[in-house]
Every structure is written in structure tokens, then in C-alpha cells.
Amino acid sequence: MDNDATSKRQSLSGPEQRQASDLPNDGSRSESMTSRVYSQLRDDIITGKLMPGQKLKIEELRRLYDVGTSPIREALSLLTSDHFVERIDQRGFRVTRASAEEFAELLKTRCWLEERALRESIQHGSSNWEEQVILATYRLSRVPRSESPDNFVAIEEWEKRHKIYHMTLLSACGSSILLKYCDQLYDQNVRYRLLAGSTAYPKRDVNAEHGEISDAILARDEELAVKLLVSHYTNTGKFLQECLGD
């Protein structure tokens, strides 16, 4: 259905995550310049390499990613719709600013949409979906949250599986549109999580929470599942708000 090459893609772009300016311009066809720049910029914004509010000068990006102006501008236009980049009237682009207020709104909206998606999934999900939930839960549980138990060091594989897990829960909702929105909001949320500086991560047992959610879902206990999922989000949210200096 969504065969758009440049549209949403996993924010965690696979094994070979490259620094900006790596890989100047390999001849590997199959991916357009635009979509390459799009994903790299997206990654750099989500991971915080490009800070909120930062000016995105075309000429600078042109040199950084080693492409012409067109792919840069096109990628920025795309990111504009993802709310990762803001276009300022006739003064170019900048990274969307981040604030505690924006985050609060994001979190709230995300809970609303995911609640609906989860309810629909529980009501209509097939047995195949159940199996996917089980698998995603298991796979996520097999990867540690952080490299070190004390100070937090992100693990890319965890990020990847975590997103797959949460999207799988919603995947049977019957609306690719809603799913797309949830996907967007998920990525927005990851950005805030990484921005908050993940040093000293909360002591909650996140894996246990995931397990409970999955159990409620598989028991088709709609109310419990929604309650657990929402508090899963709001708990993390409260913590992030503190880091953001609410």
C-alpha cells in the first residue's frame, strides 16, 4: 500500500548506522539521494546530533552530505511534514524546537491514539497477530536495555526491537492511517527521550512492564491492557519531563 520510497522509514536505520559525512556518495544505486539524505537527517535529528532550534543551512548540509541543493531541500520538505524540521517563511529551515510543553502534548496525543489503536487491535486481532505479539515481546526481552547497568548507554538493537514491539501491539487496528500517525508520534517521542539525556535511567523494570502489557493483550483484557500501556507511557513521560526541566 505504501510504496513511497521516501516516506516513513524505521527511525533506526539498520545495522550500518553511519555518521553524517561518512560514505560521501557511493555509487550504490537503488536509493535516491533524496531518501538517503532524508534518513540521515532524520537520524541526526532524532539522535540529537542536530540540536533543537538549530539552523539548517542549505550550503552547509550540501557539503556535509555531499549532494546538490535539490535533494537537500526535498528531504527538508519531507521532514517538515514529520514535524522534525520547521520551514521559516523565506529564511530557510531549522530543527523543530523542543519544549516541555510540546512534549506534554505529544505524550497526551500519543496515549489517545495508541489507546484507540490498541482497543481495536484487541477486538479484531487474529491469532496470527497474537503470535506476532508473542514474538515481538520475546525478542525485545532478549536484549538488554543498556550496555552498562549503571550509566546508561543506548543499544541500537534494543531501540529497534522496542519500536517493533510497540507497533506490533497496534498493528491489527485496521487503519494504516492511524498506524502511520502512531509511528510518527513514536519517533517524535524517541527524539525527546534521547534529548532528555539518558544518563541515569529510571530504575523501573521496563521489561516486566512489557510482559504485563502483552499478557493483558493476549488475555484480550482490553481495559487492563490500555491501563498498563498508558501508565507505561506516562511513567516514562514524567521522568523525561524532569530531565527537560519542566
Add this chain to the structure above:
Amino acid sequence: MDNDATSKRQSLSGPEQRQASDLPNDGSRSESMTSRVYSQLRDDIITGKLMPGQKLKIEELRRLYDVGTSPIREALSLLTSDHFVERIDQRGFRVTRASAEEFAELLKTRCWLEERALRESIQHGSSNWEEQVILATYRLSRVPRSESPDNFVAIEEWEKRHKIYHMTLLSACGSSILLKYCDQLYDQNVRYRLLAGSTAYPKRDVNAEHGEISDAILARDEELAVKLLVSHYTNTGKFLQECLGD
């Protein structure tokens, strides 16, 4: 908050609606080529002048709107995120295809999101919001639905006020993100409505329905208001489905 010059704008672009190829390239500054092309293309897609599935050839559009390739491509990229245009891998762009299935999904999702937005608005809306609701209701009621009572002829002013009316109902939901999504889905819906060919419009008294919805809202009767709004949409939806040859 959203000072993005090129982002969402009213799908009904004011009094002087221009045909594509009007107004070749006037010197009127203040609006970038990109945003001009964006709104025109958007209008032409919503109103059906550009048909679903139609190939959007750059060179053709370049001549039609009398601009270079960059603004065209940028506008198309923007429209891609609005789901009005699809990008086909390395083969350019085309108008997003329309189908009864897609419409059903759209309608369903729209009901979900608007339900949430309406509930929040009713719970948190201020007295100022109430007044806006009253005003929007009144203004909509002052314009006839069609030029002629028999065969349907669209009235631009009605379209405009109708959108304002429905968005006003949701405007106190407390989430600009959710509001943006509802706005997008509204425009998508208008496209389907116009595509369905509005000849022979249903005999329902749409104005009365709007009045009832507003009354329920002002009485802060959440359940009733939601029920009325949703059936308002699903009724129209059923009718459109028939036209689409469901």
C-alpha cells in the same frame, strides 16, 4: 506555533480560486513559488481536476504552473506527506489513488480521532470556545448547501464555513497535533466527497444535524454529541460509498 509557510492551509483557498495556468507568475512577492504551487496542486487534487492515479509529470507541471523544477518537486514532496500524492520509487509522482476501501478506512479513522477530540473539547472547552461554536454554527446555517435545490452545485462559501464549523468543534481538545491530523483527514474526506460526484445529493437536512450536534455540545452532553457527530459522518459516508460503487 505553526509558522510554517508551506504547511497545511485551508483547502478552500479563499475567494479568488484560480484555475491551473491562470496567473502565470505575477511579481507578487510574499509567497514563495513552492507554496503557491503547493496550494494550487492541492486544490486541483481535492477538487478532482487532477484525477486519482494520474501521473504527475514534472515537465508538464513546470509548463502548467510556469515555474522551475525545484518548486514543483518540493510541492510534490509536501503533498506526499499529506497523502495527496504518491512518490513512485524512481518513477516520479502520481495523484494518490482512491478506492472504496481507502475511503472506508479514512472514515473510520476520522471518526476515532474526532470522537476523542470532541470529548476533550467538551470536557475542557472554555466559554470562549462555546461562543465560537455558536458563531460557526450560525455562519454555516446562513449559506445554502447548493446553488440549486434539485441538482447539486457546490458553493465555495459553504465548503469554507463547513470546515471551519467542524474544526471549531474540535479546537478546544488541547492538542494541536490531533487537530492537525483531523484537519488532514477532513481534507481527504472532502476529496472523496467531490470525487463521488455530488450530483443528486442526499435529502437529509444537513443543517438540522449540525444544529443538533451544536446543541448537544453546548449542553456538554458528551455521549450524545459524539453519537450525533459520528452518525453525521457515517451517514454521509454510506452515501458516498454507493457513489464510489462500493
Add this chain to the structure above:
DNA sequence: GCACGAATAAATATCGATATTATCAAGCGG
């Protein structure tokens, strides 16, 4: 000393041209 304004410098928006890539049809071989 400070505000205003013109000239300079930076950066954007846009254009037209070029290099790539996909499409289509005709010719060749099976």
C-alpha cells in the same frame, strides 16, 4: 553616545542544463 539607514555580506529560492534511469518497441535467437 545612540539611533537610523545605506552598503555589504550571507543565505535562500529558483532556474535551466546535464546525467541517470526507466519505458517501450523492434530485432534476434530459440
Add this chain to the structure above:
DNA sequence: CCGCTTGATAATATCGATATTTATTCGTGC
């Protein structure tokens, strides 16, 4: 007679240059 390869054609994706627009700086006048 049909499928495959190969070339011609059309269209895209991308580039580098130019024209505008915005930001900044340096004088000048008050």
C-alpha cells in the same frame, strides 16, 4: 510463434549557477 535482449526515447533526479531576499556592519547625523 514467443520470449529475451538491445537500443532509442522519454522522464526523472540531480547539479551548479543566478537572482532575490534577509541579516549585518559600518558610517553618519542628531
